[in-house]
Every structure is written in structure tokens, then in C-alpha cells.
Amino acid sequence: xxxxxxxxxxxxxxxxxxSPDEFRKNAEAVVEWIxxxxxxxxxxxxxxxxxxxxxxxxxxxxPPQRGEPFEQVLRDLDEKVMPGITHWQSPNFYxxxxxxxxxxxxxxxxxxxxxxxxxxxxxxxxxxxxxxTRVLDWLVEMLGLPSTFLSSGSxxxxxxxxxxxxxxxxxxxxxxxxxxxxxxxxxCDGTLVxxxxxxxxxxxxxxxxxxxxGKKNLRLVDVDEAFAMRPEALERMVEADRRAGKxxxxxxxxxxxxxxxxxxxxxxxxxxxxxxGLWFHVDSAMAGTAxxxxxxxxxxxxxxxxxxxxxxxxxxxxxxxxxSVFYVADRKMLIETLSVLPEYLKNQATMAGAVFDYRDWxxxxxxxFRALKLWLLLRHYGVEGxxxxxxxxxxxxQEFLQWVKADERFEVMAPAPxxxxxxxxxxxxEENQALMERLNQSGKIYxxxxxxNGKFTLRLCVGQAQTEREHVGAxxxxxxxxSGNRVIE
Amino acid sequence: xxxxxxxxxxxxxxxxxxSPDEFRKNAEAVVEWIxxxxxxxxxxxxxxxxxxxxxxxxxxxxPPQRGEPFEQVLRDLDEKVMPGITHWQSPNFYxxxxxxxxxxxxxxxxxxxxxxxxxxxxxxxxxxxxxxTRVLDWLVEMLGLPSTFLSSGSxxxxxxxxxxxxxxxxxxxxxxxxxxxxxxxxxCDGTLVxxxxxxxxxxxxxxxxxxxxGKKNLRLVDVDEAFAMRPEALERMVEADRRAGKxxxxxxxxxxxxxxxxxxxxxxxxxxxxxxGLWFHVDSAMAGTAxxxxxxxxxxxxxxxxxxxxxxxxxxxxxxxxxSVFYVADRKMLIETLSVLPEYLKNQATMAGAVFDYRDWxxxxxxxFRALKLWLLLRHYGVEGxxxxxxxxxxxxQEFLQWVKADERFEVMAPAPxxxxxxxxxxxxEENQALMERLNQSGKIYxxxxxxNGKFTLRLCVGQAQTEREHVGAxxxxxxxxSGNRVIE
Numbered sequence: 001x002x003x004x005x006x007x008x009x010x011x012x013x014x015x016x017x018x019s020p021d022e023f024r025k026n027a028e029a030v031v032e033w034i035x036x037x038x039x040x041x042x043x044x045x046x047x048x049x050x051x052x053x054x055x056x057x058x059x060x061x062x063p064p065q066r067g068e069p070f071e072q073v074l075r076d077l078d079e080k081v082m083p084g085i086t087h088w089q090s091p092n093f094y095x096x097x098x099x100x101x102x103x104x105x106x107x108x109x110x111x112x113x114x115x116x117x118x119x120x121x122x123x124x125x126x127x128x129x130x131x132x133t134r135v136l137d138w139l140v141e142m143l144g145l146p147s148t149f150l151s152s153g154s155x156x157x158x159x160x161x162x163x164x165x166x167x168x169x170x171x172x173x174x175x176x177x178x179x180x181x182x183x184x185x186x187x188c189d190g191t192l193v194x195x196x197x198x199x200x201x202x203x204x205x206x207x208x209x210x211x212x213x214g215k216k217n218l219r220l221v222d223v224d225e226a227f228a229m230r231p232e233a234l235e236r237m238v239e240a241d242r243r244a245g246k247x248x249x250x251x252x253x254x255x256x257x258x259x260x261x262x263x264x265x266x267x268x269x270x271x272x273x274x275x276x277g278l279w280f281h282v283d284s285a286m287a288g289t290a291x292x293x294x295x296x297x298x299x300x301x302x303x304x305x306x307x308x309x310x311x312x313x314x315x316x317x318x319x320x321x322x323x324s325v326f327y328v329a330d331r332k333m334l335i336e337t338l339s340v341l342p343e344y345l346k347n348q349a350t351m352a353g354a355v356f357d358y359r360d361w362x363x364x365x366x367x368x369f370r371a372l373k374l375w376l377l378l379r380h381y382g383v384e385g386x387x388x389x390x391x392x393x394x395x396x397x398q399e400f401l402q403w404v405k406a407d408e409r410f411e412v413m414a415p416a417p418x419x420x421x422x423x424x425x426x427x428x429x430e431e432n433q434a435l436m437e438r439l440n441q442s443g444k445i446y447x448x449x450x451x452x453n454g455k456f457t458l459r460l461c462v463g464q465a466q467t468e469r470e471h472v473g474a475x476x477x478x479x480x481x482x483s484g485n486r487v488i489e
Numbered sequence: 490x491x492x493x494x495x496x497x498x499x500x501x502x503x504x505x506x507x508s509p510d511e512f513r514k515n516a517e518a519v520v521e522w523i524x525x526x527x528x529x530x531x532x533x534x535x536x537x538x539x540x541x542x543x544x545x546x547x548x549x550x551x552p553p554q555r556g557e558p559f560e561q562v563l564r565d566l567d568e569k570v571m572p573g574i575t576h577w578q579s580p581n582f583y584x585x586x587x588x589x590x591x592x593x594x595x596x597x598x599x600x601x602x603x604x605x606x607x608x609x610x611x612x613x614x615x616x617x618x619x620x621x622t623r624v625l626d627w628l629v630e631m632l633g634l635p636s637t638f639l640s641s642g643s644x645x646x647x648x649x650x651x652x653x654x655x656x657x658x659x660x661x662x663x664x665x666x667x668x669x670x671x672x673x674x675x676x677c678d679g680t681l682v683x684x685x686x687x688x689x690x691x692x693x694x695x696x697x698x699x700x701x702x703g704k705k706n707l708r709l710v711d712v713d714e715a716f717a718m719r720p721e722a723l724e725r726m727v728e729a730d731r732r733a734g735k736x737x738x739x740x741x742x743x744x745x746x747x748x749x750x751x752x753x754x755x756x757x758x759x760x761x762x763x764x765x766g767l768w769f770h771v772d773s774a775m776a777g778t779a780x781x782x783x784x785x786x787x788x789x790x791x792x793x794x795x796x797x798x799x800x801x802x803x804x805x806x807x808x809x810x811x812x813s814v815f816y817v818a819d820r821k822m823l824i825e826t827l828s829v830l831p832e833y834l835k836n837q838a839t840m841a842g843a844v845f846d847y848r849d850w851x852x853x854x855x856x857x858f859r860a861l862k863l864w865l866l867l868r869h870y871g872v873e874g875x876x877x878x879x880x881x882x883x884x885x886x887q888e889f890l891q892w893v894k895a896d897e898r899f900e901v902m903a904p905a906p907x908x909x910x911x912x913x914x915x916x917x918x919e920e921n922q923a924l925m926e927r928l929n930q931s932g933k934i935y936x937x938x939x940x941x942n943g944k945f946t947l948r949l950c951v952g953q954a955q956t957e958r959e960h961v962g963a964x965x966x967x968x969x970x971x972s973g974n975r976v977i978e
Contacts, residue, residue, distance in 0.1 A: 212664075
């Protein structure tokens with residue numbers, strides 16, 4: 001057909017696009033840049049040492065009017081951007097929870113960018129939906145999760161951006177089940193009440209605010225000495241709320257809290273949820289990955305009662321951000337509450353009900369082909385490869401725990417069932433905060449803190465993909481030496 | 490420190506990770522794969538011809554126990570995944586709105602994956618926050634948006650995943666301003682009312698449901714013959730709701746509706762919003778990009794009154810999904826309603842109030858370094874490169890419009906101010922639907938439909954990065970020939 005509609009006006013058929021050959025050349029430079037970064041990442045100060053405003057000020061006030069050579073941009077990356085990077089991929093990164101990448105997941109994500117499909121509907125790229133369904137079915141088996149989460153039954157899984165969004169979706173599905181919200185078409189009436197432990201992640205507080213439930217209607221249940229939810233306290237609260245005319249509708253349990261990796265007793269909490277008709281959501285954002293190893297599955301005992309479940313491959317499972325996996329045992333309520341079907345999205349497959357349209361499973365409409373990075377990851381490592389590295393991290397954390405226990409200047413602040421150790425100097429909060437700041441400002445390691453039993457506590461999480469014995473050993477030596485001049489009380 | 494803590498137990502220091510050298514090799518294969526895809530994308534059937542379940546069935550039931558060679562995975566990509574792809578990057582893609590990628594944005598996103606930072610807080614990678622702030626300040630200038638959106642004042646911009654999420658955030662900020670929701674800590678009381686046109690995107694309906702406002706409290710305002718909101722109808726509705734004891738709190742106007750690219754009159758709507766104290770949100774998800782060209786800025790006249798604004802570089806601005814830009818004129822309400830600050834996220838920079846922590850600007854907590862792809866895009870094209878291609882798309886759509894007008898078998902169903910043409914055969918809905926299905930099943934082009942004035946209408950949107958005159962001409966020839974045997978009424 002070319003030539004039938006020639007450009008007869010005086011407009012140059014000019015293109016500013018990067019041609020495939022230019023793409024080959026520039027991509028080679030970027031790949032080499034990343035490979036070198038991988039080789040050298042441990043040499044950078046882990047925590048960026050920059051002051052607020054420095055990076056912003058390093059760039060011109062006005063946008064570029066004309067295109068610039070790619071090499072210049074890569075130079076600016078090194079000179080202006082990298083000083084403002086905190087190196088999450090450094091083996092000396094122990095802060096928060098990890099956010100790992102890996103070769104196969106980076107390349108899977110690159111393929112996703114290159115193919116560039118937008119999978120809001122099954123029809124807009126069937127493979128984007130169906131590979132996701134397949135890979136998430138695999139993960140149910142790999143993690144020993146309940147078969148109710150498989151796509152073959154009433155449930156199913158979907159990739160979300162973060163556990164915060166997934167937890168919001170769990171709350172919305174629970175609200176739907178409790179109130180027939182979407183079909184009633186009315187707003188919340190202020191009577192719904194949600195429950196979680198006072199050590200749970202702030203995402204539920206955020207979700208409760210977003211969904212119009214109101215922070216006042218979120219109950220934070222007391223914890224035991226291991227910072228795990230007390231089921232009997234939960235049940236007392238639920239019963240008191242019922243007596244007061246409230247409608248308890250959701251409880252969230254955590255496998256591995258952010259503060260201390262505490263393990264809520266899923267069995268007991270699930271039993272209470274069932275008895276009182278509450279939606280049972282399980283947040284395993286970081287620790288869920290541990291279930292890849294059968295010997296660590298005791299951490300999620302009772303998960304078979306869950307109505308919904310979230311874990312983040314982008315934390316501990318070497319999948320680059322973002323990739324949060326969300327399962328429901330019954331997808332009906334989720335779809336019911338999130339579905340909208342304007343004329344311009346109607347199509348045969350959707351109308352026939354023969355397919356999943358994942359845009360009805362989360363907040364955004366559009367969606368990227370994120371299953372590719374999970375798929376490449378699983379094919380590259382295999383189950384055994386992932387198990388190996390997870391076991392290794394747990395072992396290293398357990399060794400670190402023994403080192404801390406053996407040094408009388410320190411105290412361990414919480415049980416360490418997996419890969420997080422919470423500890424502090426026996427001393428004031430100020431001394432501990434000062435220690436943490438010295439460690440982080442050294443650039444040699446980066447760790448973060450929490451408060452446990454009211455005390456400033458250091459958190460060291462072994463979960464970065466490249467972290468090995470030598471790194472954890474060096475971290476401990478540094479912590480010891482930075483605490484060296486302290487007089488022991 | 491290496492050597493101090495040798496691995497003394499009988500565990501192999503084995504690694505399943507992809508080494509930097511393996512990464513170089515595999516990345517080269519992926520880059521070559523993508524470059525070839527770019528060269529050949531126009532040869533694939535645009536709309537995937539596969540049946541539901543085919544892709545799912547092509548993969549094994551159980552996950553891989555052992556890792557597999559990378560080449561095998563790429564072979565499976567070709568054989569099992571690609572038949573299930575609908576090619577959004579084909580120059581023959583005219584459906585929905587575009588979702589473009591481009592060389593520089595793909596490589597920016599690759600760098601983001603490789604650097605692998607998680608920018609939830611300023612402190613967790615200052616550059617991730619500050620480059621985003623800088624690039625979004627540039628875009629305010631590039632698009633002629635109000636200076637209230639600049640970070641230097643009370644407002645600012647943030648990258649979100651999609652316009653659906655951004656619109657939800659606008660609604661939450663509006664709710665906050667109307668009710669002091671976060672500080673009151675209570676749920677919604679069912680009195681808040683939101684407004685948009687009956688041609689607006691379904692995202693506001695979704696947001697209203699999510700936020701607990703209730704679908705019953707969303708008013709769909711009548712439109713004029715160009716499918717643009719009637720401001721006088723809006724004002725009548727607001728006044729009637731006030732009289733009935735309701736609290737009107739938000740109006741969303743659209744620059745370029747999804748159905749027909751209708752342009753709501755921002756000036757008049759903004760005036761009503763100000764007069765009645767409503768939050769004024771502007772959805773320019775696709776058409777916002779047109780404002781790169783000064784001669785097209787008339788489409789957003791009145792935007793200076795907006796409290797918030799969203800446009801998607803991942804649609805028409807050659808930035809691979811996901812990248813939706815959200816601006817607020819006053820960031821206080823947004824942060825107020827979305828902020829949570831648990832102990833484990835506290836840090837000096839945040840406590841001093843010296844920085845933006847973007848996790849308080851959207852639903853997710855974690856966030857990827859998405860500014861990199863926008864930055865590489867702007868540096869590569871420059872303002873003039875982007876303008877060139879946007880102008881070209883508008884010209885091509887306008888030419889197509891003239892061809893349709895000149896053929897008496899067809900009727901144009903809506904004004905075509907930019908790059909979308911809505912048209913139909915003069916005939917029944919069934920004939921038009923059958924025509925669309927013939928066209929899409931041919932694999933030669935892909936377009937989608939809507940209903941305008943109750944009639945099944947074809948939508949042809951010229952916006953894919955590579956679409957040139959020859960493609961649009963071929964599309965029109967195909968449409969003509971597939972309509973060729975019709976007797977003209």
C-alpha cells in the first residue's frame with residue numbers, strides 16, 4: 001500500500017525516533033553500564049551522602065529544546081544522578097526489607113518494555129493475562145499456599161504494584177462482602193471495623209483511610225512478648241464492637257512484621273475470622289518468600305483459611321520492583337467491587353465471561369506485562385536455585401544472631417525466626433541512634449531502626465541477593481568497632 | 490574484611506545468580522530480540538488471533554524445579570508468548586488510545602531496573618525523588634501548565650502508575666479538603682457528591698466506589714452536541730444537591746474524552762468549581778500531550794484554575810508504560826490524606842520537613858525510579874522532537890477525517906480536534922460491528938469502538954509512535970474495501 005498516499009505537502013518525513021540500529025548501539029552501552037554497576041556496587045557508600053536539593057540543583061532549570069547525544073546523558077547519569085543513589089543492590093544493604101533485582105528479572109522487564117503491550121483486558125494481549133495466571137498458579141504450588149488460590153477454582157492471583165495496593169484491594173473486597181457496597185451504590189456508613197495487630201504494616205491504616213472506613217474504625221490488637229497478635233485480644237475486641245452496634249468485617253494478620261518479623265498465629269486468627277464472619281487477609285510481603293523452603297513453611301501455618309494473601313517477589317525473591325502478588329480465595333467480591341465496563345472497553349471475550357480481565361482485579365486500569373520478569377526469574381533459578389539463596393540468607397541471619405548474643409554489650413530485642421535480627425546496645429536510645437548514624441554515615445553498611453517495647457532498636461535484615469558471609473561478618477565487625485569505646489554497664 | 494568469616498560449615502558457596510558476564514551475554518540477546526521486533530512489528534497481525542486458554546495451556550502445569558538455559562526461554566517467548574500478543578507498538582494500531590514506547594524510554598526503564606532503588610522516601614535514594622521533581626517541573630513549562638504546579642510553590646508533581654490511580658488521589662485530596670477526613674478520623678457520611686460529564690472516563694466511577702463515596706453520589710452531567718460537558722447543567726446539579734443537603738466537593742473535567750476526544754470547557758467549569766468551593770480536577774490523560782505544541786494549547790484553555798491535573802506520557806508521549814504524571818496546585822491536602830509515618834520509616838530528612846517523600850503522594854508505599862525514562866526521553870527528543878511527532882499525528886488524523894468526509898458511505902460522528910476520528914458506515918449497528926470485526930480479524934489494522942448518540946461508532950486514533958502517512962492511507966484503503974459491497978442507502 002506504500003506509495004498510494006505519498007507525502008505531497010512540503011513536510012519532511014523527518015523522524016526523531018531512535019532507530020533499531022541506534023537502539024542496538026545505545027542499549028549495548030546501557031547493558032555494559034549495568035554490568036559494571038553490578039561488579040562495583042559494593043564499593044559505593046550504601047546510603048547516599050548527599051544533602052537535600054543537591055541533585056535537583058544539578059540539572060538545568062529549563063527542559064532541553066533539542067535532542068542530545070546518548071553518551072552525554074550517560075555521563076550525566078554518572079556525575080549527577082549516582083551521588084544521589086542509595087544502593088539497594090549493595091550486598092551491604094541491611095535496611096528496611098530488601099528490594100532485590102537479578103539478571104533474569106531485569107531482562108524480563110526489559111522484554112516487557114520492548115514488547116510494550118498494555119494488558120488491561122484479556123483481548124488487548126491474551127498472553128499478558130494468561131502467562132500471569134500460569135506463573136501465579138505455579139507460585140501457589142511453590143509456596144505451599146491453599147489450592148483455593150488457584151485460577152482453576154473460584155480464586156486466583158494477580159500481580160499488583162505493591163502490598164499497600166493489594167491490601168487496599170483486600171479491604172475493598174471485604175467491604176463488598178460485608179455490605180454489598182457496589183450494588184447498594186451508597187457510601188460507607190461509618191459502622192465497619194477492621195482489625196490488625198499494633199505491629200502490622202501501616203498499609204492497612206492507609207487503606208482504611210482511602211476506602212472511607214476511617215482511622216477511628218481500625219483497631220490495633222495487642223501483641224504478645226514476641227510481638228505477635230494475641231488472638232484472645234482480637235476476639236474480645238470483635239465482641240465488644242458487635243455489642244456496640246459496629247460491624248467487624250476484616251482482620252489482617254502478618255507473617256513477618258516490618259518491625260521485627262513477628263509471626264501472627266494464622267490458625268487462631270483465621271478461626272476467629274471464620275467464627276465472626278470476618279474477611280481474613282494475610283500480609284506476607286517479605287517473609288512469604290521463605291515458604292519456598294518446605295522446612296520454613298511452619299511460619300505460615302493456618303494460611304489455608306485466608307480469604308486473601310499478599311507477598312512481594314520484589315522484596316526477597318530477586319524480582320525487580322514492582323511485583324507484588326495478590327491472591328484471593330474467591331475472586332467474585334474483588335471483581336464485583338472494582339469492575340466498571342464502559343462501552344469502549346467491551347469486547348467478545350469479556351462479554352462471554354470466558355477470560356480474566358485483570359483491570360478488574362486492582363486499582364489501575366492499564367497494566368504492564370509484569371509476568372515476564374517473574375517467568376524469566378523462575379525459569380532461570382528453578383525452585384532449587386531460589387531455595388538455595390533463601391536458606392543461605394536465613395542461615396547468615398541466624399549466625400549474626402549468635403554473634404550478637406555472644407557479645408554482652410548488646411541485647412537481642414525480638415525472636416529472629418528468619419532473616420531479620422533486632423538488637424541494640426544496652427544503653428540509651430540516644431546512644432543507639434548515634435551508633436546507627438555512625439554506621440550509616442560510614443557508607444560501609446546501611447541499616448534502619450524501629451522501636452520495640454519503647455526502645456530504639458537496630459534492624460539488620462539479611463536479604464539482598466548478593467549478601468554473603470563475608471559481608472555479614474564485615475558488618476558485625478563494623479558494628480562492634482563502632483560500639484567499641486562504650487563502657488559496659 | 491573478607492576471610493575473617495570464612496564459610497566453615499559444609500555448605501557450598503554456590504550461586505544461582507546470573508553473573509555480570511552472563512548478564513552481558515543474555516542482555517545482548519534480548520536487545521537484539523527487541524531491535525528485530527522493532528524492525529518487524531508491522532508484519533504481525535495487530536490483534537492477537539488466539540483463543541482463550543491457548544497461552545495458558547502452552548506452559549507446563551508445574552513450575553521448573555531446576556534452572557534452564559536462557560536461550561530456551563527466548564525460544565518459548567517466540568513460540569508460546571508472541572502468538573498471544575496484541576501489538577500495541579505496531580504502526581497499524583489505532584485502537585483505544587496509544588500506549589507507546591520508544592528507544593530512550595525503554596533504556597531509561599532498563600537503567601531503573603539495573604540501579605534497582607526503591608524511592609519510597611527521599612532518604613532511600615535522593616536522586617529518585619529529586620530528578621522526578623526536576624523533570625516534572627520541566628513538563629509544567631513544556632505543556633504551558635499553571636505555575637501553581639511547580640515544586641517551588643505550594644504544589645508539585647509526582648509520577649503515578651495510571652490516570653485511574655491519579656484521579657483516585659485527586660478525589661482523596663478533595664475529600665480531605667471538604668471534610669478534614671484524616672484528622673476527623675471518621676468514615677464518610679454519604680453526603681459528599683462528585684461531578685463529571687457522562688462522557689468522562691470510568692476511572693472516576695471506580696475512584697468514587699473505592700473511596701467509599703458511593704456510585705449514587707457521582708453525578709454524570711449532560712453533554713452538548715460535541716460531547717463536551719454543559720457547564721450550566723453542572724451548575725444546576727450542584728445547586729440542586731446543595732438544596733437537598735448534599736455536599737458537592739469535586740468536579741472532574743476532561744481534555745479529550747476516551748470516546749470521542751471531546752474537550753470540556755475548562756474555563757466555565759473551573760469558574761463554577763471556584764464559586765461553589767469544589768475541587769477542580771482535570772483529566773488530560775491522552776490529549777494532554779498535545780499541549781507540547783503551543784498552537785494546540787487552546788484545548789486546555791482554563792487549566793490555570795485546576796486544583797489537580799493528570800496526563801499520561803505512557804499514552805501519546807513515547808514513554809513506555811507505566812508513567813502517569815499528576816500535579817496538584819496545593820500538595821498539603823494530598824499529603825495530609827495519604828501520609829502515614831510509622832517508626833521504621835522515620836529519618837532526619839523527613840522529620841526536618843526539608844524534602845518530598847513521594848510515598849505520601851500516592852497509593853503505594855514503594856516506588857520505582859520512573860523519572861529516569863522520562864529524563865532520557867526528554868534529553869533524546871528535546872522539545873522540538875516531541876512537537877514534530879505530535880504535530881504529525883494530528884495532521885494525519887485530520888487528513889483521515891477529510892477522506893472519511895469525502896466518502897458518502899460514511900458519516901463522521903464527532904468533532905475531531907486532535908488525533909482521534911469517530912466515524913461509522915451509514916447503516917445499522919450490526920453492519921458497523923461486523924465491519925470492525927472484519928478489519929480487526931484481518932490482522933492488518935486494529936481499531937476499537939464506542940457508542941455516540943446511541944450508535945455503534947468506530948474510533949481511529951493516530952498516536953502510535955511509528956505511524957506514518959503510508960499506514961493511515963493503507964488503513965483507509967482497507968476500511969473502504971471492506972465496506973465496498975455495501976449498497977448506499
